[in-house]
Amino acid sequence: MPPRTCALCNDARAILKRPKTGQTICKDCFFYVFETEVHNTITEAQLFKRGDRVAIGASGGKDSTVLAHVMKTLNERYDYGLELFLLSIDEGITGYRDDSLETVKRNQEQYDMPLKILSYDELYGWTMDAIVSQVGKKNNCTFCGVFRRQALDRGAAILNVDHIVTGHNADDIAETVLMNIMRGDIARLGRCTSICTQGEDTIKRSKPFKYAYEKEIVMYAYFKKLDYFSTECIYSPDAYRGHARAFLKDLEAARPSAIIDIIHSGEAFEIKEDVKATQKLQQTCIRCGYMSSNELCKACTLLEGLERGMAQAAVTDRARKKLDAVGPTPDNLRQIPMFKPPSSVQSSTHTTAAVGT
Amino acid sequence: MSGTISLKIEFGGGLELLFSNQRSHRVTIPALVPAASSSSTSSSSTAQTAQDEAGAEKKKPADLAYLIFWLRDNLLKEREELFIENGTVRPGILVLVNDADWELEGEGEYQLKDGDEIVFISTLHGG
Numbered sequence: 001m002p003p004r005t006c007a008l009c010n011d012a013r014a015i016l017k018r019p020k021t022g023q024t025i026c027k028d029c030f031f032y033v034f035e036t037e038v039h040n041t042i043t044e045a046q047l048f049k050r051g052d053r054v055a056i057g058a059s060g061g062k063d064s065t066v067l068a069h070v071m072k073t074l075n076e077r078y079d080y081g082l083e084l085f086l087l088s089i090d091e092g093i094t095g096y097r098d099d100s101l102e103t104v105k106r107n108q109e110q111y112d113m114p115l116k117i118l119s120y121d122e123l124y125g126w127t128m129d130a131i132v133s134q135v136g137k138k139n140n141c142t143f144c145g146v147f148r149r150q151a152l153d154r155g156a157a158i159l160n161v162d163h164i165v166t167g168h169n170a171d172d173i174a175e176t177v178l179m180n181i182m183r184g185d186i187a188r189l190g191r192c193t194s195i196c197t198q199g200e201d202t203i204k205r206s207k208p209f210k211y212a213y214e215k216e217i218v219m220y221a222y223f224k225k226l227d228y229f230s231t232e233c234i235y236s237p238d239a240y241r242g243h244a245r246a247f248l249k250d251l252e253a254a255r256p257s258a259i260i261d262i263i264h265s266g267e268a269f270e271i272k273e274d275v276k277a278t279q280k281l282q283q284t285c286i287r288c289g290y291m292s293s294n295e296l297c298k299a300c301t302l303l304e305g306l307e308r309g310m311a312q313a314a315v316t317d318r319a320r321k322k323l324d325a326v327g328p329t330p331d332n333l334r335q336i337p338m339f340k341p342p343s344s345v346q347s348s349t350h351t352t353a354a355v356g357t
Numbered sequence: 358m359s360g361t362i363s364l365k366i367e368f369g370g371g372l373e374l375l376f377s378n379q380r381s382h383r384v385t386i387p388a389l390v391p392a393a394s395s396s397s398t399s400s401s402s403t404a405q406t407a408q409d410e411a412g413a414e415k416k417k418p419a420d421l422a423y424l425i426f427w428l429r430d431n432l433l434k435e436r437e438e439l440f441i442e443n444g445t446v447r448p449g450i451l452v453l454v455n456d457a458d459w460e461l462e463g464e465g466e467y468q469l470k471d472g473d474e475i476v477f478i479s480t481l482h483g484g
Contacts, residue, residue, distance in 0.1 A: 004461055013457070014461055015457040015458060015461070016457070016458045016461075017458050024461055062370075062480075062482075214480050215451060215480060218451060218478055218480045219451065219458075222369070222453075222476075222478060223456075230369070230370045230371045230479070230482050231374070231482055232371065232481065232482045245449075245481075249448035249449045250448055252448065253448045
């Protein structure tokens with residue numbers, strides 16, 4: 001096949017066919033288009049304000065490394081006026097997380113941003129390795145996800161930031177939509193396509209890569225020669241998400257726009273009134289003060305299960321009742337420290353204009 | 358024209374773990390290969406010649422589809438299902454030919470040239 005010229009600049013050699021649009025474009029146009037689309041996502045959703053302190057959830061993997069690079073680039077190019085930080089969570093997975101943390105430390109130097117690392121061990125007293133040895137390889141992702149979510153908020157509170165950004169990409173969100181449909185999780189289905197989530201007592205959390213294809217993120221990192229860590233979590237092969245991911249990859253191969261289309265479908269969902277009425281209201285955990293749908297937040301429930309040697313019991317609501325039936329919670333169990341949101345969340349609403357307006 | 362093609366192969370995104378944990382490889386493959394694309398395991402052209410069907414054996418220039426099978430048979434050390442699926446690379450693995458997306462070059466039908474650089478990057482891991 002003859003070499004093609006870029007469809008945008010009509011000058012340089014095309015190196016990529018964009019899955020989103022089918023355009024064949026050159027390296028420099030690709031960088032520009034990719035970065036500008038993220039910039040548009042940020043400004044259209046009015047994610048940031050001048051002076052915001054923003055923590056980038058950094059794992060050392062491809063998405064968070066590219067996110068740190070792009071946030072830094074856009075902050076400078078369009079003068080967002082943001083203060084950027086790297087926040088990393090150490091789940092205690094030997095051979096996976098300890099290696100990727102080395103990458104984050106290198107990222108800190110490469111992008112010149114302050115770095116904070118928080119570990120499950122210091123926060124909960126349990127590493128993922130210890131949890132898996134008690135819980136087994138099914139449902140362990142539940143523990144990790146719940147604990148990580150809280151850990152990110154707590155790390156952000158320590159750094160006193162206004163906003164957390166994570167590297168979730170279009171593929172991730174499409175997978176989540178599929179998973180929630182497959183599991184009948186209506187509450188999550190209604191929330192999972194929001195670009196920015198915020199509770200009353202929690203820090204704003206956004207996904208600037210919501211519309212960025214995983215393939216493009218990898219190509220961006222490859223052509224920019226960005227340093228990232230790339231191994232599957234050793235516990236993930238049995239994860240339920242694997243089914244959704246395999247399905248999505250096959251859909252993408254047949255019709256590349258499927259990913260964005262699934263997100264669009266997810267955004268268009270509206271929950272029936274009578275179903276909405278059955279959803280639980282948000283409250284605060286009586287034990288640690290974090291946001292919760294029940295008296296005790298999920299993290300405290302899971303931790304209690306681990307501490308009492310009945311970890312599997314804490315994973316579902318039905319099993320929780322069994323746990324309670326065994327007896328009341330003993331007094332001397334390890335607990336998660338009280339959660340105090342950063343001052344930015346406690347103060348009254350901001351009135352300054354959003355970045356990009 | 359010599360009967361073989363020299364290529365530089367790179368693996369990234371964790372794929373190198375399946376190929377002796379080595380990112381860069383230099384390989385030499387035959388310039389002309391059997392035209393019948395097969396999913397059987399025969400690797401060298403001499404074995405194929407011995408088993409060829411009735412009539413003249415058709416040959417075609419080596420292409421990417423052939424290279425993928427060649428890599429599976431000669432370099433892949435374990436877990437072939439993580440690299441190959443349904444006669445091509447597993448969905449989620451990106452292929453670059455001389456720094457360009459293989460979709461621009463006709464994917465498996467791209468005819469290999471001496472000195473080409475092929476890169477395989479897996480996207481199937483945490484971010």
